[in-house]
Amino acid sequence: MLELLKNLASWLTSPAQWSGPEGIATRVLEHLEYSVLATLAAAVIALPIGLLIGHTGRGAFLAVNLSSFGRALPTVGLVTLVFLAGGLSVWPVYVSLVALAVPVIITNTYAGMAAVDPEVKDAAKGVGLRGRQILWQVELPLALPLIMTGVRLATVQVVATATIAAYVSFGGLGRYVFDGLAQRDLVQVLGGAALVAVLAVAADLALGGLTRLLFRGRPAAAR
C-alpha cells in the first residue's frame, strides 16, 4: 500500500509525465476542453427551456419527467449508440456529456423559478411590470442562486464523466484510466482518477467562488 502511494506520488510529480503530447498538462487541457464546451452547450440548451417553463408554469410535469428520464440514460451506452450511428469522431463524447448536463440544469432552473414567492410576482405586476420585465428583473435575479447551483452540479458531473472520451479513442484524463486498466498499470489508473477528482473539486470551488462574487451584495438567506 505504501509502495503504491509512493509510486503514485512519483507518477504525479515526475516532469516527464507532465510534458509532451501524452503528458498530464495536455490531458488536463483536453479534459477541460471537453468539459467546458459540453457544459456551455448544455447551458445554452437548458437555460431557456428552464426559464420558459418556470415563467409560464406550463410543461413543468413533462420537462421534469423527461429530465429524470435523461438522467437515467447510461452515458457509455449513449456514447456507443452515437458512435455506431455517426462513426469515429468527437461527437459521441459531446452528445453524451451534453445529455448528461441538460437535465440537471433544466430541473434546477425550473426549481429556482418555481421558488420565487408568488407575492413578489404579484407585487411586480402591481407596479406595472410586464411579463418579460418580470422574468428578467424579478424572477431571474431571485432564481439565480439555484440556477447557478444547477450549472455547478452539471459542471462537476461533466468533468467527472468526460473520462469517457477515452472510451472512443480520444484524450483527456480518461486516457490514463482506460489505458492503465487495459495495461494492468494500477498507478496510472489511480493517477488519472486522482487528477479527475482534483479537477472536479477545483471546478466546483471555482464556480462556488464565482457565485459568491455575483451575490456579494445580497443578504445571506438569498444566496
Add this chain to the structure above:
Amino acid sequence: MNRRTVLTALLAGASAPLLASCSSGITSLKGDGAGGDSGNSSGGLTIGTANFTENQILGYLYAGVLNAAGVKTTVKPNLGSREIVVPALRSGDIDLLPEYQGSLLLYLDKKATETEAGAMQNALATVVPDGLEVLPYAAAEDRDSFAVTQETADRYGLKTLADLRKVNGKLVFGAAAEMKKRVVGVVGLKDQYGVEFKEFKALDSSGPLVKGALKKGDIDVANVFTTDVDIVENGWVLLADPKNLIPAQHIVPLIASRKADSKVRKALARLGNTLTTPQLTELNRLVDKEKRDPDRVADAWLKKHKLG
C-alpha cells in the same frame, strides 16, 4: 442457487414475450437444475463453461459427442471467467472445460513465450496442475487477428502482416487500449514485421466500437477474433501471420485425469478433428445473431457431422 435465480430472472425478464415460441430456454434451465448433483456421484462427467457464447456452445458439443460415446454428462453453462472455472476444475466441482491454448498457457504460466500451436501444447502439458491434463487441440481456433476490408486489401495488395510494411505511416490501426503496449499489437508488429501505423485508436477488442469503425472506414486495420461472425458477414480479410507473432488459440479440452479414459479421449479427439474455425463461427452466428439456443445448435451440428 444464486446463478439459477439470475437465470430465471433473465429468462422471465428478457424473453417473456418470446416464451410461448421458445420452450427450449426452459428445457436448458431444467436440465441444468435437475442434473446438478448427479454428475459426479453417478460416475458421469460434469462439463463447465465460461461466460460467453462460444464457450457454452463448445460445452454442449463436448456433452453431445460424449453422450453419443456412452458417457453420461452434465453441462454447467455460464459459470464465469477463467479465474472461476479453472479453480472449479481443480477442486473437482467440474471435470471438463473447453479452453484456449494461448490464454490458458498464460494463465498458468505468466512468463510463457510459445506462440506456435505444437510448442504451446508441449508447454501446456508441463504447466497444468497435478490431476489435470490437456487433451489434443482442435482444428478450430479463436485467436486475435488483424483484419482489413476487402477494398483495403485489394488496393494495397495486403495478404499478410508483413505486407503492411508497404504502407507504413498510411493506415490507422484500431484495437483495445492494451494493444498499444503489447507484443501482440503495436509493439510486436513493429519489432517483428517492421510495421508502423499512421495512428493508433484505442477502442475495444473485437467489439462494437472497433468493428463499427472498420465498417465505416474510420480505421483501416482492426483487431478482431477469428471466430467473430462479422468477419464473414462483411467479407473482411484476416492478414496471415507467417512469423507466429500471435499466440495460437486452438480449442483444447482441459480435463480431470481421473475422468479421461480412452472412450472420452477418442470422442473428444473426433470432435476436435472435425470442428473447424469457420464452422465454429457459424455456430456463434446461429446463437448470437439468430438467437437460437446453444444446446440445440450444438446437437444439430453433431447430428449433421455424424458425431451425435
